[in-house]
Amino acid sequence: MSALRTKACDLFGVRYPIVQTGMGYVSDSTLTAATAEAGGLGILSAGLLSYEELAAEIDAVRSKTAEPFGVNVRADQPDVLKRIDLLVKSGVKVASFALAPKQDVIARCKDGGLVVVCSIGARRHAEKVAAWGVDAVIVQGGEGGGHTGGVPTSLLLPQVVDAVDIAVIGAGGFFDGRGLVAALAYGASGIAMGTRFLLTAESPVARQVKEFYLARTVTDTVLTTEVDGVPQRVIRTGTVQALESSGGIKRLTRAARNALAFRRMAGTPIKDMVREGLAMKRNHGLSWSQVVMAANAPMLYRSALLEGRVDVGVMATGQVVGLIDDIPTCAELVDRVVAQAERVLRRFDGEED
Known part of the structure; x- marks a missing residue:
């Protein structure tokens, strides 16, 4: 059996x-279906969708592929x-969660x-959810995009592999493909990629934003708490620098205004908005200022990713952005990763291409 046929393949029902x-505003039905058709596990992002929108997007994925896929809730x-x-x-x-769900949800x-x-x-988080019955964990190191920690993947990944079954x-x-083989060498069952799939032909991100990403280097990102109150890695832009230099009152006023605008756009009732805020505060230990900033974040993402306004929006990304130089289709990307991984494995076996 090929080394690329792992526990994850059997668990998810995928080829690779x-x-x-x-990813919010990125992982839509088109990208998810394209990934699934290419042989990977596509995950539809539902965090910013209403229930009705989620139902429609699931149907849209189903209309494009018969392959297994997941939904991030x-x-x-x-x-x-x-x-x-x-x-x-x-x-x-697959049901995917960015924040650990309660045991009744699992x-x-x-x-x-x-x-x-x-x-x-963190390892302790992996141990906790494993004890609660989850089937798999995606272990993100500090170089990853969006919400992330401070421990690099090269240290966190083997630590978690050794801690859970x-x-x-x-x-x-x-x-x-080199990264895939490296992850397997650490004992992982596969890899997850965000920024790399954001920069594919099927990604809904505006073309000018993709070009902006391609021009970044590995040092053009920053880990900041000023977007939504908790650490996340984003591209360093004037908007991010302005958020970091703004006074507390000014920042919160802007955040509250944008949060209300997003809720009107999404059609979310105020009572649900308040209920979500209370849940965030209670479950994740956020202050009220962090809750307001978190509610504001979707407008900042939408402005850049969908509207192409890199001057006023926020763009989450991993440091790997500096190593990406093209925009392939999902099929081309997956085939390329698999082919390169197989070449590396053959080289380990003493075989020459």
């Missing part, structure tokens, strides 16, 4: 141990159990036959 992460949403039931009813294979997923995957950034997927810094 490659996961496209669930926010564990703190008021209707999370209703969403889980929708995933089960719709025949979705149990609901498992009862419905869903494979449960949690993204974690479930499938472990490495994330943060991966973009090619």
Whole structure:
């Protein structure tokens, strides 16, 4: 059996141990279906979708592919159990969570036959969710994009592999076949990529924004708490620098205004907005100022990623952005990663291409 046929392949029902992460405003039905068709696990991002929008997007994925795929769900949403039931009813294979869900949510997923995957950034978090019954963890090191920790993948990944008996997927810094082989050498069952899939032909991100990403180097990112109150890695831009230099009152006023505008656009009732804020504060230990900033963040992402306004938006990215120089299709990307990984493995076996 090929070394690239791993526990993750069997668990997710896919051909290759490659996961496209669930990214808000990026991982839509088109990107998710394209990844699934290419042989990887595509994950549809549902955190910014209403229940009705989520149902429509799941149907859209289904219309484009018969392959297994996942949906990334926010564990703190008021209707999370209703969403889980929708995933089960719709025949979705994987339920993915960026923040650890409560045990009752995991149990609901498992009862419905869903494979449960949690993204974690510390060994203790992996141990906790493994004890709660999740099937796999995506382990993101500090070089990864979006919300991330301070420990690099090269240290965090083997630490988690040694601590749990479930499938472990490495994330943060991966973009090619060499990285896939490296992750497997650490004991992982595959890799997850966000920035690399953001920069594909099927990604809905505006073309000028993709070109902006391609022009960045590995030192053009910054780990900041000024976007939504918790650490995340983004491209260093004038907007980010302005957020970091703004006074507290000015920053919160702008955040509150943008948060309300986003909620009106999304059609979210004020009572649900307040309920989500209370859940975030209670479950994740956020201050009220952090809650307001977190509610503001979607407008900042949308402005850049979908509207192409790199001058006023925020763009999450891993440091790996500096190593990416093209925009392939998902099929081309997955085939390239697999072919390169196979070449590396043959070289280890003493075979020459």
